[in-house]
Amino acid sequence: MTHGEAAGKRPQAPPVHSRTVTKRLTFGPARSAAELEAQASNEALAFNTPYDSCVAWLHTNRNHVRLVRSGGHVVGGLVQYEMGQFLGGRSVRNTGIAGVAVDPTARGQGAARALMRATLNELHREGVAVSTLYPTTFILYERAGYAAAGHRYRFRLPLARLGRVPADAPLRRLDPERDAKVVERLYRRIAKDRPGWLDRNHFIWERVYQDPGGAAVHGYVVPGGDGGVDGYVVYTQDAVGHYPGAAGRYPYGIKVRDVQVRDGAAARRIMAFFSACRTLARDVTWHGALDDHLLLQVPEIGTEISVAETWMQRIVHVQAALGQRGYPPRTSARLDFEVTDDVVAGNRGRWVLEVDRLAGKVSRTTRKAGRNTLRLDIRALASLYTGHLSARRLADLDLIEGSSTSLNLAERLFAGPQPSMPDYF
Numbered sequence: 001m002t003h004g005e006a007a008g009k010r011p012q013a014p015p016v017h018s019r020t021v022t023k024r025l026t027f028g029p030a031r032s033a034a035e036l037e038a039q040a041s042n043e044a045l046a047f048n049t050p051y052d053s054c055v056a057w058l059h060t061n062r063n064h065v066r067l068v069r070s071g072g073h074v075v076g077g078l079v080q081y082e083m084g085q086f087l088g089g090r091s092v093r094n095t096g097i098a099g100v101a102v103d104p105t106a107r108g109q110g111a112a113r114a115l116m117r118a119t120l121n122e123l124h125r126e127g128v129a130v131s132t133l134y135p136t137t138f139i140l141y142e143r144a145g146y147a148a149a150g151h152r153y154r155f156r157l158p159l160a161r162l163g164r165v166p167a168d169a170p171l172r173r174l175d176p177e178r179d180a181k182v183v184e185r186l187y188r189r190i191a192k193d194r195p196g197w198l199d200r201n202h203f204i205w206e207r208v209y210q211d212p213g214g215a216a217v218h219g220y221v222v223p224g225g226d227g228g229v230d231g232y233v234v235y236t237q238d239a240v241g242h243y244p245g246a247a248g249r250y251p252y253g254i255k256v257r258d259v260q261v262r263d264g265a266a267a268r269r270i271m272a273f274f275s276a277c278r279t280l281a282r283d284v285t286w287h288g289a290l291d292d293h294l295l296l297q298v299p300e301i302g303t304e305i306s307v308a309e310t311w312m313q314r315i316v317h318v319q320a321a322l323g324q325r326g327y328p329p330r331t332s333a334r335l336d337f338e339v340t341d342d343v344v345a346g347n348r349g350r351w352v353l354e355v356d357r358l359a360g361k362v363s364r365t366t367r368k369a370g371r372n373t374l375r376l377d378i379r380a381l382a383s384l385y386t387g388h389l390s391a392r393r394l395a396d397l398d399l400i401e402g403s404s405t406s407l408n409l410a411e412r413l414f415a416g417p418q419p420s421m422p423d424y425f
């Protein structure tokens with residue numbers, strides 16, 4: 001998990017604290033600037049990031065900072081990002097978790113565990129449906145009820161393999177002032193049908209147009225009808241250079257921050273743009289879904305496809321999560337299920353999911369669990385919910401229990417393309 005750095009500022013050494021967790025842990029929002037600064041110090045050390053940019057980041061997000069204290073002193077914290085996540089064609093209320101960091105002297109004593117448990121119970125009370133994060137360790141988050149639920153796929157295309165692609169449509173520079181709205185519209189249209197993609201908030205959009213490391217960001221659009229755009233690409237250039245006298249500025253790699261295309265024609269136009277950069281650009285790297293439009297336009301073998309990161313998901317609120325996502329069309333079904341959750345009590349127990357024409361409704365059931373009741377833990381539900389693991393795979397792994405009928409039904413309800421998430425936060 002990372003956060004933005006204020007570009008171009010002189011790094012300042014963080015103040016040093018020493019906190020052994022000996023007293024009762026308490027949890028809550030920041031009460032003062034001094035508390036934010038104490039946590040900024042933890043962030044700076046944990047993420048090897050300048051202290052002053054951590055202070056700025058926490059101040060910007062001050063209402064979304066949550067801290068854990070021992071004996072009244074801040075020992076750790078995190079930031080919550082309110083956004084959405086597309087699943088089954090609908091946007092589900094999602095809180096992303098970023099910047100989880102604990103004072104090095106207070107680590108290994110349960111501070112992060114307490115912070116995560118308190119955060120999830122607070123989010124549950126607020127009715128947040130799900131939570132996503134990029135972990136640096138699975139264990140901590142697995143203990144809090146998260147499970148691996150999808151990958152962030154990276155594609156690297158060596159431009160020497162691409163050759164010449166003719167440019168047969170217009171392309172112009174992207175002007176964020178003028179184009180932000182139509183770019184967002186195109187993103188949403190594409191993201192809606194990509195399970196796992198973020199329904200981006202202001203912060204994620206800001207990260208598209210601004211590089212946290214301060215590199216110059218460039219963008220181009222493929223103009224479309226009605227003043228819209230059919231495609232866009234936003235990127236930085238990352239020098240790999242060894243040309244004599246080039247001061248390391250070229251050759252370079254094109255690091256795409258965001259690229260979306262409406263159709264094949266727009267994909268070919270963006271490919272033609274990359275092709276035209278191939279004398280000094282060595283390769284292009286971007287992130288997307290496995291059925292990515294651009295990836296499918298590459299005419300030659302040689303694109304590397306890798307899992308850059310794995311993201312985790314937490315079903316924060318069973319009723320909201322299953323009620324807000326979409327389901328396959330022409331499906332009318334009723335699924336009884338029983339959930340265990342060792343962190344959020346409100347999720348435990350027996351539920352019924354009724355699906356009718358794309359929409360689902362979840363309610364408590366007092367019916368006794370029967371043969372066709374699916375039994376699973378909140379972690380298995382997260383992997384099932386995003387489509388990362390099917391009901392049958394989860395059953396093979398002993399993570400879900402049910403009759404053939406209930407497994408087949410769950411298999412159908414949560415079927416869809418492999419989930420992915422190109423954005424990092």
Ligand SMILES: CC(C)(COP(=O)(O)OP(=O)(O)OC[C@H]1O[C@@H](n2cnc3c(N)ncnc32)[C@H](O)[C@@H]1OP(=O)(O)O)[C@@H](O)C(=O)NCCC(=O)NCCS
Nearest residue numbers: 046100101102107108109110111112113135136137139140
């Ligand atoms: C990761 C970090 C937040 C953990 O904080 P902490 O207060 O020491 O964690 P806790 O003591 O509450 O541990 C909770 C669980 O996570 C596990 N855990 C903690 N640190 C871990 C690590 N580095 N690797 C693997 N598991 C870890 C613990 O074993 C514990 O599980 P257990 O109850 O089964 O033993 C802390 O080490 C840190 O700030 N690291 C640097 C920043 C970072 O990596 N943040 C996470 C970003 S996603």
